[in-house]
Amino acid sequence: MIVMKFGGSSVESAEAIDRVASIVRSHRDRHPLVVVSAMGKTTNRLLEMAEVAVKGESREALRLCGELKTFHETNFRKDSVVDEIFDRLSKLLEGLSILGEMTPRSIDAVSSFGESLSSYIVTQRFVDCGLNAAHADSRHFVVTDDRHTQANPDYTRTRERLQRLPDGIVVMGGFIGSTAEGVTTTLGRGGSDFSASIIGACCDAEEIQIWTDVDGILTADPRVIPGGHRVKEISFAEAAELAYFGAKVLHPSTVVPAIQKNIPVLILNSRRPESPGTRIRSESVSCANAVKSIACKTNITVVDIRSTRMLMAHGFLRRIFEVFDHHRTSVDMVTTSEVSVSLTIDNTTRLPAILSDLREFAEAEPAGDQAIICLVGENIRSTPGIASRAFGTVGGANIRMISQGASRLNLSFVVAGKDLRAAVESLHAEFFSTLDPAVFE
Ligand code: ASP
Ligand code: MG
Numbered sequence: 001m002i003v004m005k006f007g008g009s010s011v012e013s014a015e016a017i018d019r020v021a022s023i024v025r026s027h028r029d030r031h032p033l034v035v036v037s038a039m040g041k042t043t044n045r046l047l048e049m050a051e052v053a054v055k056g057e058s059r060e061a062l063r064l065c066g067e068l069k070t071f072h073e074t075n076f077r078k079d080s081v082v083d084e085i086f087d088r089l090s091k092l093l094e095g096l097s098i099l100g101e102m103t104p105r106s107i108d109a110v111s112s113f114g115e116s117l118s119s120y121i122v123t124q125r126f127v128d129c130g131l132n133a134a135h136a137d138s139r140h141f142v143v144t145d146d147r148h149t150q151a152n153p154d155y156t157r158t159r160e161r162l163q164r165l166p167d168g169i170v171v172m173g174g175f176i177g178s179t180a181e182g183v184t185t186t187l188g189r190g191g192s193d194f195s196a197s198i199i200g201a202c203c204d205a206e207e208i209q210i211w212t213d214v215d216g217i218l219t220a221d222p223r224v225i226p227g228g229h230r231v232k233e234i235s236f237a238e239a240a241e242l243a244y245f246g247a248k249v250l251h252p253s254t255v256v257p258a259i260q261k262n263i264p265v266l267i268l269n270s271r272r273p274e275s276p277g278t279r280i281r282s283e284s285v286s287c288a289n290a291v292k293s294i295a296c297k298t299n300i301t302v303v304d305i306r307s308t309r310m311l312m313a314h315g316f317l318r319r320i321f322e323v324f325d326h327h328r329t330s331v332d333m334v335t336t337s338e339v340s341v342s343l344t345i346d347n348t349t350r351l352p353a354i355l356s357d358l359r360e361f362a363e364a365e366p367a368g369d370q371a372i373i374c375l376v377g378e379n380i381r382s383t384p385g386i387a388s389r390a391f392g393t394v395g396g397a398n399i400r401m402i403s404q405g406a407s408r409l410n411l412s413f414v415v416a417g418k419d420l421r422a423a424v425e426s427l428h429a430e431f432f433s434t435l436d437p438a439v440f441e
Contacts, residue, residue: 001203002027002031002200003034003207003208004027004032004033004209004211005193005195006020006034006037006270007192007210007213008038008040008043010037010212011036011122013075017125018125019273021125022129024169026273028131028169033165033169033170033199034122034133034172036172037114037118037192038118038175042114042118043189046113052064055097058098061096062090062094069086076125093110096110104148104149105183108148108149114175115174115176115192119137122171123171134167135170135171136170140178141162141165142172142198142199143158143177144185151179153187153198155202155257158198173192173195174192193210197255197258201257201263207263207264208258208263209266211269215230216267217234218230219294219428219440221294224421225421225425229432229440230441231439234292235281235282235378236255236265237378237409238292239255239280240255240256242374265280266278266279266280267280287438287439289379289439290377294374295374295376296372296424297374300332300370301344301351302366302367302400302401303343303358303364303365303366304341304366305343305364306362308362324345327353329351330345331343332346333401334403335401335402344401348368370414371419372413373420373427374410375411375427376409376410381409393423393427393429393430396423397416398415398416399415400413401413
């Protein structure tokens, strides 16, 4: 059995879904279970209408809801089930506008509609295309805790429930689940890959295929520079590192359940199904190039924190991290000196509160519009001279933080957002002028 996950852009139109149907058909003998994201930008649109609703503008929220309904009906399917789903959504929006308050639980209730719709519509389309497809509501199968908007899976219960899947090619929505008590939850934005991985792990899948709109992992982030080469094979450790540092092809947590079960993950392109994609394996992949890929994370904020006492008092780091923990803001990169600590965050919603808490015991200054560049490759740990080549290459950019060591698979540094593109171009030219044909294409 294999899990095939299709992202929002792979199911953004009727033609796209038909393409998906034919891809699934060509894998029929491997017993696929299909996981789909919400169509196109549906999740964003749902969250937008919820925000409008809680401001009390219920008419505007219902208008947006009507627009989304029209989008689904004209592009995909008009029937009583779709009708009923949108009925429930509009009632929920009216409820939110009366309450005037949005809790994480209600965010999940609203954002779950995207995958409920897409999984139902895709199932029906598969049936119309002659596939023996059956819909399974993920909320009956994927059990999570109640940490709404960021729920964690309960593998034992999920595994048990998945024993009772219907026959045929099962289609499930990604991203959504429910607590053991049946309250709808979501796994976090972009969580459909995670769903695919959880389901694959719990069903002992032989492979997890993540179908996207790129040819797999490339040697450079295509959003930053064009012309990257396809990486044919990469290790789990390297892929996880890339994912953490923003390679948009894969959700970081995806790899975790799969690694633990030794299930290979393939990244494939639904627009070019003939392209072999990138295979992520549990073992390391030997390679003549020092670096396998350059990942970037843009729009990050650096926070420089200085102890107000001259020397770093004992307990200083603990206090700093307690502040970020308290505000549930994750820190990506950290560098320290005797009296100061710099760290990066990408979610700045709680930044004002974080700064004010930090300033009770330290000086804290944020700097926005920064970018992390991350060179990833298992050879980085054993090849001397990588850092000097890297820093020699990006000579023009001012490097603000440097980090290597933690995993030894990466060398990361922070530059100003405006210097990113030029820096990545030079690094790519430096590290990929010749390619190991066994690993790159
Ligand atoms: N639809 C959800 C989102 O946009 C989950 C996903 O696409 O993976 O975040
Ligand atoms: Mg998506």
